[in-house]
Amino acid sequence: MQENRGVWVYIEQNEGKIEGVSLELLGAGRKLADKLEVPLAGVILGDSIRHLSDEVIYHGADEIYVIEHSVLKQYRTESYMKGVIQLAEAYKPEIFLYGATPNGKDVASAVATDLSTGLTADTTMLDVDVEKRLLEASRPAFGGNIMATILCKKHRPQMATVRPKVMKALPRDSSRKGRVIEEKMDLREEEMRTKVLEIVKDVTKPGLADAHIIVCGGKGMGDERGFQLIHELADVMGAGVGGTRDVVEAGWIGHDHQIGQTGETVTPKIYFAIGLSGAIQHLVGMKNSETIIAINKDPHAPIFGVSTYGIVGDAHEIVPLLIKQFKEAFKKGGEKTHA
């Protein structure tokens, strides 16, 4: 265990593009590595992806481990897992971070089992106890407003998956230099049990993750009909619509719209939080939005703790007023620019 050294970040690439969360993790990993005074390394697998190693270094890594192989063209647990394990066993990192995306969680879970080590899921805060060289991975727990710090004392590497959009990437610095370590892997397509037949991307509707404005409604909207006000407000601005888990479970809106720990993490320019209390699992999914506007009839609702502007009042009264005044002002504004 003594010999394990260095902070690693699994760099997820899809079709030759690095996922944002991987760059965010390089930012977070940089801080941990500096505190521990060890190198920060990225790990990337794929087919023809060597050119991405510079990007990883520009975003904060000192080293990048690369495995290129035609069998790695598409993500598959069995092949990617094998490569990651091979690297971890050969170079023994002490901390290993993954983005909490479908593929990131998938590979991390398999790797943790084979390396027989601990894996903390969906972390939202990372720190390190320098003396004990312990990763402190914190995440919301249970239903209440509470965080739990998970430790992995006796096993290495200490692993965690981290929610997208909660850590900050470093600005790209193309003057940074680093070491590229290329590894070979013995993989044969005939030995693969799994085949990817087709990948279908839904490009028609930009996900909530890309929306500049999001209007999110909670249980306080009363019922499915009351929730229509959320759609109406979103419509006048061309905004995305979100819901809390309670609203999704009530069936007022589909799963794809859930924001929070078990839904999407979003960072729009403007986030409306209407008739929702602001439970920790919700906050971790939206609190990094630039401007947060909260409407709630309970002045003590936790959502006011993160909001830029708060209105204490009844959503059924305020939202129609907002829609009306917005329409009027927008029309006037529009005329002015035309004149």
Next chain:
Amino acid sequence: MHIVVCVKQVPDTKIIKINPKTNTLDRRSAPAILNPYDAHAVQAAVKVKEEYGGLISVLSMGPPQAVEIIKKSVEIGADGGYLITDRAFAGADTLATSYALFKALDRISKDKPIDLIICGKHAIDGDTGQVGPGIARRLDIPPITNVIEISDIDLKIRKVRVKRKIINGYERIETGLPCLLTVEKEINPIEYSPLPNMIRAARYQPVIWAVSDLDEVDRTQLGLKGSPTIVGKMFTPPKPEGGHVLEGTPSEQAGQIVEVLLKNKELFSVN
């Protein structure tokens, strides 16, 4: 075709309460339920059985009361179930849980070989989603996570096709049987349980095993002892500052928000 669904008893986190003084769970506040994702997993197995025939077993590790969620699974349509319960399992994290379930699956498959294992996407008390892939690794069978559709099962060439959710879309995958799938809720709605199932469930008693009933168990890999992760501390997240609460009549407050919005006109995707 033998399908095993792993089901977990969880506190209903929607109504769970935390004691603010001790930062611990107030268990009385939380009735135990079948993990919602696992209900969908059982329902998915029922759908597969309707089309291809076969036998559905459920497997759970938990306290003796977890018998209730096995009965619930029978209501949905499982044929039977196994509960592994023992003090030695207590305090297990995902690594130790997947080890214990793996040992139980090993025992089950000796009587009735397993073709397909289905787990929920995650358990709502811990939200990790790591147990399913962990079991698959230990059995050395392919794990496929985030599954939203199961189709084209071919027992002769031992293959199955699934749709798997990925960022902004899905992929279609073909893999060999046996394999382990973890399923999203979208895979199917929960249907009303037919009356005969309800009647059967009421009387049903699952097979109950202790550690000593399983073969060649390495006890150091069980429960708290076998768990690399521990909860270090619990804390309330640092209270953010928060902004200012607006004043004035509702109409004036709405007006102030509209002003903020109009400063950001470039964001609106309407004309």
